[in-house]
Amino acid sequence: MTPHKASQTPLEFGGPLGVTAMLFLLPATMFHLILAARSGPARLLGPPAYLPGLEELWSPRALLLLFIWIGLQVALYLLPARKVAEGLELKDKSRLRYPINGFQALVLTALLMGLGVTAGLPLGSLPEMLLPLAFVTTLTSFICSLLLYVKALAAPVSALAPGGNSGNFIYDFFLGRELNPRLGSFDLKYFCELRPGLIGWVFINLALLMQEAELRGSPSLAMWLVNGFQLLYVADALWYEESVLTTMDIIHDGFGFMLAFGDLAWLPFTYSLQAQFLLYHPQPLGLPMALLICLLKDQSPGFAIGYYIFRGANTQKNTFRKNPSDPSVAGLETIPTATGRQLLVSGWWGMVRHPNYLGDLIMALAWSLPCGVSHLLPYFYVLYFTVLLVHREARDEQQCLRKYGRAWQRYCERVPYRIIPYLY
């Protein structure tokens, strides 16, 4: 194994120091949130109510459950797909192929889970295992990231991610050295991005709903709403699975701790925070308020408007990138770039430079509102997501400037706002 020459790409996330802090802070925050949600005061800020001992965190049963879950998702991933999509062209001019069967995996998991519950599978007792499950998932993602790092040492230079091969171990371990690590045709990053964690999120939410029903006779309206919104979000991601192939995670970021931990642990255990909070802190929610949260009213952030913007913007860009002469996008105004590609300057992408982020943020707020306004904790997702998207937008902006140069500058002049019209 010959060490590769370190890349000259500017360091992100505050370099080695920044990522070292994140290596500890991300898991610590996740455990803090799980503990805070089940504590009486449910404080986002401030110390946790108590520190769990190792006997509360480590559970061979949880490890077994995690392996069964990942095994099931691997098996569903390997089933025949309705379509096999090609990814973007890589440095060596090749294109990878990806099975498009995520929605099928969601439906089959739901069917299997339904059969299991009918046969006595205690899904409702999953919330009691959340802490050990989060612990074993964190351990697993640490080990996977180490293995991925070692695997990448033998990868050809053309297979490395633009960032993530700085030569600094911690930095490269965090960002991921290899762009698309595969075992045969099994794509590890693509699998992790959309399967165990994303689908796991739905079933953690469902388990919380079932436990609430056991505790209080029936699930609350707030719990239904959170479950419904987040299920729609996940189902949408899997229905439009192909569009993930053009996201920054797939085309730019390596597969290291950030995405392994993010996809497998952070996503299911922190994105389910609203449902976790509601189980321990029931909130009264009337039908009129629920309708208001679902739909748009005046300037209020309804889920429907968020979803409309998110889906509209993503579909418009994906359709345009696939086929610019498609009738739904052919009439839109564009700016040509030196690469031969064009940039949309009307439609959703003429409103702000990241309309899809705006829609996503509105949905985030809408699925936190059923938790009421007595606590800040359920709004953690909105705060975290704002930081993530602002940072992601800045990273994307840098990449687009490198890619499109003057044409990107002209786009920024034409569309001056990044995410929120007239504000940011």
Ligand SMILES: NC(=O)C1=CN([C@@H]2O[C@H](COP(=O)(O)OP(=O)(O)OC[C@H]3O[C@@H](n4cnc5c(N)ncnc54)[C@H](OP(=O)(O)O)[C@@H]3O)[C@@H](O)[C@H]2O)C=CC1
């Ligand atoms: N729930 C969550 O935790 C997260 C959700 N997301 C969501 O994932 C989705 C994908 O996000 P992400 O991958 O960050 O980025 P985008 O889908 O916004 O893609 C950005 C790319 O779009 C292209 N582009 C930008 N402007 C234009 C334009 N005017 N016309 C045509 N193409 C343009 C550029 O690539 P090119 O020109 O090369 O095509 C650019 O690099 C978003 O909806 C986001 O909200 C993202 C992160 C986390």
Ligand SMILES: CC(C)=CCC[C@@H](C)[C@H]1CC=C2C3=C(CC[C@@]21C)[C@@]1(C)CC[C@H](O)C(C)(C)[C@@H]1CC3
């Ligand atoms: C620093 C830190 C916490 C990193 C981890 C971030 C990850 C949790 C997210 C990075 C990009 C993501 C995307 C989705 C989920 C969260 C992560 C993995 C996504 C699958 C959610 C559903 C959307 O429709 C999507 C498919 C567009 C989206 C893709 C990006």
